Amino acid sequence: MNCTKRYVISIFILIALVCAAAAQEQGYRPLTGKFIKDTQRYGLGELTIINDNSQKDALIVITDLNQKPLMEVFIRSKETFKISGITDGKYNIYFRVGNSWDRDNSKFLEDEVRYKLDRPLEFETEETWDGTSYSIWMIALEEAVPDANQAMEKILVAEEDFPS
Secondary structure, X not given: OOHHHHHHHHHHHHHHHHXXXXXXXXXXXXXXXXXXXXXXXXXXXXXXXXXXXXXXXXXXXXXXXXXXEEEEEEEOOOEEEEXXXXXXXXEEEEEEEEEEXXXXXXXXXXXXXXXXXXXXXXXXXXXXXXXXXXOEEEEEOOOOOOOOOOOOOEEEOXXXXXXX
């Protein structure tokens, strides 16, 4: 084989590898429960998130009251995840819902909708005569399930108002 043929074959192999990597990257979906950002959690509070959307994945962003992101967790379509160890305090809950996750920019490339709950969730721990009580919240992203959302509303959020 002469040098020119080897060079052409090498280029074709390189192009094929780049195309395969791009195709694999385009289909990337983190597993449910993959923390994109996390913080140390020493509390007892629990938050269960039900992604009952049958077609779209979600990124849940939990911020302090100053909109500083503390946790970001990915939840695939039709899956549920529980965050435990949440420290006492009030937290805003934001959502990105869509398809084709862009991990470099932490957003969806297709059909993305952004929203937040209309009021902060409060987590409290109390010592009682018979033990310890702590906050347990459940959020369904689409339809209310029994005891989920407790009549909270979703508010649409513009890209520039979404915490980053």
